[in-house]
Amino acid sequence: MDPILQSLMDLAGVTAVLVFDSAGQLLGHRGHTVYDQGLCEQVSGALAKALDAVQLQQEDWETVTAHFADGKLVLRRVIANGQTHVLTVVADATLNPSFATVAIRVAAGKLKRVLEGGPASSGVGTGSSAARAGSSSSPAPSESRPNLANSGLSWSKISNVGLSRVSVADPASGAFLARCAKELAQHVGPIAKVYVEEAVRRVSPETPFSMAVARALIDDLGAQIEDAADRTQFQKALAKA
Amino acid sequence: MADLALIARIPSVASAVLGDLAGGFYDAIREGDGESVASVAAFVSSALAGAGEELGLGALHRVGIAGEKRALAVVVLGNSVVIARIEPAASLAAVERALDAAVGTGG
Numbered sequence: 001m002d003p004i005l006q007s008l009m010d011l012a013g014v015t016a017v018l019v020f021d022s023a024g025q026l027l028g029h030r031g032h033t034v035y036d037q038g039l040c041e042q043v044s045g046a047l048a049k050a051l052d053a054v055q056l057q058q059e060d061w062e063t064v065t066a067h068f069a070d071g072k073l074v075l076r077r078v079i080a081n082g083q084t085h086v087l088t089v090v091a092d093a094t095l096n097p098s099f100a101t102v103a104i105r106v107a108a109g110k111l112k113r114v115l116e117g118g119p120a121s122s123g124v125g126t127g128s129s130a131a132r133a134g135s136s137s138s139p140a141p142s143e144s145r146p147n148l149a150n151s152g153l154s155w156s157k158i159s160n161v162g163l164s165r166v167s168v169a170d171p172a173s174g175a176f177l178a179r180c181a182k183e184l185a186q187h188v189g190p191i192a193k194v195y196v197e198e199a200v201r202r203v204s205p206e207t208p209f210s211m212a213v214a215r216a217l218i219d220d221l222g223a224q225i226e227d228a229a230d231r232t233q234f235q236k237a238l239a240k241a
Numbered sequence: 242m243a244d245l246a247l248i249a250r251i252p253s254v255a256s257a258v259l260g261d262l263a264g265g266f267y268d269a270i271r272e273g274d275g276e277s278v279a280s281v282a283a284f285v286s287s288a289l290a291g292a293g294e295e296l297g298l299g300a301l302h303r304v305g306i307a308g309e310k311r312a313l314a315v316v317v318l319g320n321s322v323v324i325a326r327i328e329p330a331a332s333l334a335a336v337e338r339a340l341d342a343a344v345g346t347g348g
Contacts, residue, residue, distance in 0.1 A: 016296070035296070043292045050288035057281045060308040066289045069299030073292065090296050226335045 004110045005030040011103055013095030015071070016040070018088040019078075019111065024048030027085065035090070047075065047088060074100065076108045080115035087111055102194055166200050169210035176214060180221060183237045187225045195224050214238075243316070243323045243344045245270055251325070251339045253332035255311070258324040262287055262317070272326065282315050282324045290317070303340075305333050316340050 005017040009030050016031025024045035029037065054061050066073040074089040087108050089100065168174040177196055185192035196217075200209045203216040218238050225231040249257040249270040256272035260279025269275025290301040304315040312333040316323040323344065327336050 039295060043295050046288050046292045046295070050285050050292070053281050053284045053288070054306055057278060058306050058308050058311070058313055060310070061306050062309065063305075063307045064289075065305045065307075066293065066301060067303040067305075068293045068301055071293075071296075071298040073289065073296070073298065090298070223329065224331050226332070 001028045001111065001114050002030065004107050004114065008089055008103060008107050011089075011091075011095070011100055013071075013091045013093070014089055014100075015092055016090040018044055018086075018090070020044035020048060020086055020088070022048060022051075022084040022086075031090065044088075047073075047086065051075065051086065071095070072097075074104060076104050078108050078112050078115065080112045081117075083115075085111070085115055105194060166197050167208040169208040173208070173210050173214075176211060177209060180217065180238060183234055184221055184224065187227075187230045187234055195221060199224075243318060243321065245323070247343050248323060248325055248340065251336055251343065253327050253329065253336055254325045255328045256326045258282070260322045260324070261320050262322060263320075267321075278324055278326075279322065282313075282322050286315055286317055286322055303337065305337055307333050312336075314340055316344055318344055 001019065005019070005028055008014055008017045016035040017029065018026065018031075018040050019028045020026050024047070026037070026041045026044045029035070029040040031040070051061075051064070054064060062077050064073075064075040066075075071090065071092040072095055074091070076087045076089075078085045078087055087104065089104055091100065166177065168177060177200065180199075181193045181196045184195060188195065199217055199220040203213045203220055204210070209217070218235055222231045222235050225234055243259060245257050245259050245268050248254060256270060258269045258272050258275045258278045259267040260275075260283055261267070262283050264280040264283040266276040266279040269278070272278055286301060286304060289304060293299065293301050301317050303317065304313075306313040306315070307330050310328065310330055312327040312330040314325045314327060314333060314337050316325075323340070325336060325340060327333050
């Protein structure tokens with residue numbers, strides 16, 4: 001778990017990272033010196049109670065972001081083995097929200113695998129916690145990339161973070177996804193690739209993405225663009241594909 | 242005091258509730274159970290504010306709660322709390338910006 005937490009600590013503006021369970025028990029933490037174990041345990045308990053209340057109004061909550069005068073708290077739900085865990089990032093005002101969103105999403109995916117007893121990714125989250133303790137290494141971006149060699153999907157010109165696995169039916173479908181992410185990035189920024197991955201899971205949840213559901217994907221992604229003119233431009237650009 | 246009608250007119254705001262940090266309920270638009278929403282939002286805001294204080298983050302301004310299909314935005318204005326239910330969830334960021342403009346916060 002420690003390398004995952006450390007990878008978030010490496011983000012500009014992040015001052016502490018906590019993982020706790022639904023009962024508020026602290027499972028792991030990293031942070032600047034002032035965020036000692038006692039403080040983190042205390043905060044975990046308070047946050048768990050807050051999330052219990054959140055659950056009453058928003059049972060399917062995924063992320064809670066609290067904006068303070070001098071910083072932010074980002075809480076990301078991680079369900080592993082049917083149990084809710086919470087990845088919490090404490091940051092000052094210099095945090096880049098877009099980049100942090102992607103990084104937290106990636107870290108949450110790795111944390112889920114660790115909590116479920118599997119490896120986070122190649123070279124991450126394996127071995128005993130004692131062996132991992134103190135390690136400040138974070139995975140190179142390439143280590144968290146899906147194997148897309150046979151898919152025709154290339155993300156290299158879009159971004160190098162925020163990747164999770166998507167499967168495609170053929171190289172043309174992969175190329176189309178890459179184009180979607182590139183076009184969408186012009187309107188929503190670096191989180192575009194994450195949006196594309198999520199949209200693929202929505203429009204083609206059971207089978208590899210294919211051009212048969214391309215129209216549905218464009219419509220789904222268009223909903224991520226607030227400005228109507230931008231949305232039309234995005235849809236027109238992809239309609240040419 | 243926030244103008245709830247103005248907030249309820251923000252695109253993608255499905256309902257809006259006005260309460261206070263003590264759990265009091267003042268008003269609601271398109272929300273059937275405003276009292277519950279206000280009390281839960283007050284508790285969440287108070288708990289997060291307490292955690293933020295412990296962590297040295299200063300005063301709590303705003304909370305965004307995102308789910309798969311819908312979201313909630315909670316804005317703290319002194320002792321008052323404004324809660325907006327947002328559908329779809331993807332509109333959360335846009336609504337938060339509109340809320341900041343509507344209630345005059347920059348949080």
